[in-house]
Amino acid sequence: MVTRELFGHPFSSYTWKALIALYETNTPFEFRNIAGDEHPENEAAFLAHWPVGKFPLLVDGGVPIMESSIIIEHVAPTLIPADRDAALETRMLDRIFDNNVMTPVQAVVAEHLPFITPTPDQARIDRARAALDKVYPWLDARLAGRSWAAHEDFTLADCAGAPSLFYADWVHPIPEEFGALRGYRSRVLARPSAARVVDEARRYRHLFPLGAPDRD
Numbered sequence: 001m002v003t004r005e006l007f008g009h010p011f012s013s014y015t016w017k018a019l020i021a022l023y024e025t026n027t028p029f030e031f032r033n034i035a036g037d038e039h040p041e042n043e044a045a046f047l048a049h050w051p052v053g054k055f056p057l058l059v060d061g062g063v064p065i066m067e068s069s070i071i072i073e074h075v076a077p078t079l080i081p082a083d084r085d086a087a088l089e090t091r092m093l094d095r096i097f098d099n100n101v102m103t104p105v106q107a108v109v110a111e112h113l114p115f116i117t118p119t120p121d122q123a124r125i126d127r128a129r130a131a132l133d134k135v136y137p138w139l140d141a142r143l144a145g146r147s148w149a150a151h152e153d154f155t156l157a158d159c160a161g162a163p164s165l166f167y168a169d170w171v172h173p174i175p176e177e178f179g180a181l182r183g184y185r186s187r188v189l190a191r192p193s194a195a196r197v198v199d200e201a202r203r204y205r206h207l208f209p210l211g212a213p214d215r216d
């Protein structure tokens with residue numbers, strides 16, 4: 001019997017992060033889609049567990065678990081290396097992808113969503129783009145010579161790297177000169193677990209408020 005339910009939106013970056021870990025580890029679960037009005041009962045159940053309304057949310061045997069990184073630690077502990085130093089590096093890169101890539105990406109996207117920001121604030125957009133311009137060279141240097149973000153194997157950090165870089169390149173293209181970062185983005189998105197979430201979300205691309213590019 002499936003006791004794990006993941007509430008999320010198929011086009012949401014943080015939902016992708018949790019889904020990648022679940023697919024990567026072949027963990028059985030039921031996906032409860034909260035997209036639009038497709039399944040109103042899912043949204044009601046989700047908000048009953050987590051009134052804050054941030055997704056994804058895992059409900060495991062009736063117990064709600066919030067925050068994508070914690071969901072991954074809960075369902076897929078093998079995606080954290082056993083070695084302490086490697087585990088710290090994995091968690092650090094996970095935080096960097098979320099806080100220094102995905103957060104500015106979300107800030108730019110929010111400025112293009114009229115129901116969040118009726119009057120786009122160009123200064124806020126410029127600050128978020130400048131934050132991406134600072135982190136791209138750092139990531140490029142950090143990823144040079146590596147297959148995966150934090151370790152020789154695919155980890156939690158790559159679950160965060162795939163969605164954050166997918167959307168970052170749509171919002172603020174990664175310059176050609178950052179070959180290691182661009183190569184990592186292609187590699188992590190070709191990983192079957194990541195390619196699957198990208199494919200499953202194709203029918204939602206019209207929702208991307210800056211206009212989805214005709215690639216990926």
Ligand SMILES: N[C@@H](CCC(=O)N[C@@H](CS)C(=O)NCC(=O)O)C(=O)O
Pocket residue numbers: 012013014015053054055056066067068069
């Ligand atoms: N720190 C959270 C971030 C989750 C998050 O920002 N999710 C977005 C969707 S990708 C969301 O819930 N947006 C709706 C909202 O903020 O109300 C995590 O890692 O799970």
